[in-house]
Amino acid sequence: MFAFIFNQILFYFGVVLLLFLPGYFLLRVIFKQKSPFSSEEKFLLSLALSVGIVDFFMLILGKIGLPLSRGFLFGTVFLFIVLLIYLPSLFDKIKFLRQIKKRLAIKKAGITFEKLPRLSQKQKLLIILTLFLTVFIKTIYLEKTVFPTSTDMGHHMYWAKLITTSEQLPVYVESDIIQTSGGYAISQPEPIADFIIGEHLIFAALGSLTKADFVSAFPSLVLLLFNIATALAIFVLARQIFQKHPQGSNIAILALFLAGPLFALASPQAKFVSGGVIGNTLGNFFIPIILLLLLKALEQRKSVFLSLALFLSLTLVYTHHLSTFVFLFSLISTFLIFFLFNLKKIPAYLKNWLRLIASPWIWLVIVFGIWMVFEIYIPSYLNSSAVGTAVGTPSKSTRTGLSFQQLASATGQIRLILALLGMILIVWQKRLRNYGETLLFAWAFVIFIMSLFPGWLFVDIPSSRIGNYLIFPLIILAAFALVEFFNFFKTQNSSRFTFLKPFYVILIFFILSALIAQNGMSDNATSLSDGGNSQAALQTFQASAYLSKFTNSKDVVLKDHNYLTADSWIKLYFMNGYNFPFSRSYFKRYEDAVNEREQCTLQMISTPNSPEAQKCFEGTGVNFLMINPLYDSAQFKKNREFWQIYSSDEIGIFYKTD
């Protein structure tokens, strides 16, 4: 127990040191005591900026050949924080630095940042209750699923562990089974475009610093932190968007309620946490934060906000391609819609925007970004083939768009209806002249189009994955519609609707609220029934640990993905390549006529005695097979070439003799 508590303390220390302090002190240096952010915004920005800072430090350290070891990581981050603490006084002491400071400084005299309206005690209480419910429901769900079994998380944690053990940046390559003239062989390592380094760096840094085991709850807990922070980010963004609305804070609280306790589990929420969908979870956190900064920059005409937005956009580029893609589309559509509804004032706006860009803060980040991409590390997906797979005429049935019914079921019907009402209200009330409402409208609108009619925008990405990004703008729109509905009948306009007495208005409001709550809670209930299977997973881990003790560089392992639990984590016990052990994939994949794949991994387990399988064994050197004995042991027992060397309820290991 003592060791557990010590490890926990070390883990929290690591989280604070790596994921909060760098960003927090950077904000302090930039804004000094005059912070323009609320405490919630500071909390979120510290988290987001820290991810960027740690990522870029690791990329730079790795590029220049310094080891990404515990000592170096701790030293670098610690020095950075110390430097940030003493930087202001250092700038004051040295003449040259004083001049730089003058160039970069946020002018002291006359600088005012617009602050958001204060929250009342009742509102704060409501927020606390909502946050409690948010954390509580997600925790209850993760009780069953926090154990490391998810396939995606296993894949990601291999790379994170590789960074930790090799103390270097990973090279994203894998070897595959290929057909040669008359036989089969294992290919030379080939690049993989699916993984993006930002998905792994923070886990590697935390693993390195705290020595936390990757086959544990720690990766899910880190994702949970970002998922909870996303709900808070929706709250602060809604507050910023509707800061001038008389019910702005209430809209934000309702948005928090819709993003927190309701629909707390279904994708892209806690299910993405337990499922190890790292890129999306981080992307969903970064997008609202970047939009918040962008909004602040446009509304307050402060370049410093824009530079922070740019820095976080750069972090997003290094973290998740699809999120970056969706974010770019949202941004472009925001400006297009804003242009469309403000044609007369465009010259004046352009002038303001040019002023915003003409700042050393902005150029500092742009130059840094260019340097990072071209000199330090180019994200693996930024090559022509990867871009080609995302942009173009939709190529598969799963990419030709969702039906409205599918979209409604993915986003929650009542929430979708309310959000559509919110969009109509924004247009009807001529709110598209404001940055905030335009941004919200465009954010939702473009994802609607990308999900329902991807061909219109030449998007060639699975539509259901895009649809997941719609949830957060919908939440804010739904909250707006609900509050606006209630507000409408309270104002003078209600006199025109005398047939609706206050009692009925309140009744309708509560019916709508109850419907949406029921919708969200039943969604939670459905998700809660999904349970993990720690006993089966443990057997996989034990068998992997056993086999890894006896294998050497000549041995090749093949495992089954269909019937083994947590099989993607097996590779973490060998650390011998991303595709080690090779895997018999889902059966349907071997029948895919479009993407024909090798059949060896199927044949070597399903029909090991066939001539084709024998050729595969010979060519690939596979000599250990990990399977579920309930489904796949009989075929091996018929052949005297195979020994069964390990047996438990969920996993059996066969050894093929020479």
Add this chain to the structure above:
Amino acid sequence: MLNKINKKIIRQNILVFILSFFILISFFYLALLEKKQQDLDWQKNWWSLYFNSPKGNGLDFTIENHSESENFHWEVYLEKSKSYEGNSTIPKGDKKSILVNSLGLNDKKVVIKVTSNDKNKEIYKIISTK
């Protein structure tokens, strides 16, 4: 004075402090639960059987028990005839290695069958002459 500043800081950051507290409790609880789930014995009921040396001709094997049943009956078969057998008591969380002589068994299939509480498992090797 210090008290006043502290109060001001707490008032300004109350939401963040409370959220951090909720997260901390949640993390600690989930980590504790996961630690228990990682325990091979906690709420578990399984056992495994394996050769001590998977590659060579060695026939020594281990029974690793994480089930409620403590009594294990094992049999060694040479091809299809039972060669010898024995019983072992292995408490939950324990494992026992059993030695089996592999000399003079060239090209014979040696099967180890273990039974416990109506559940049985087997492992086998075909002793190589190489």
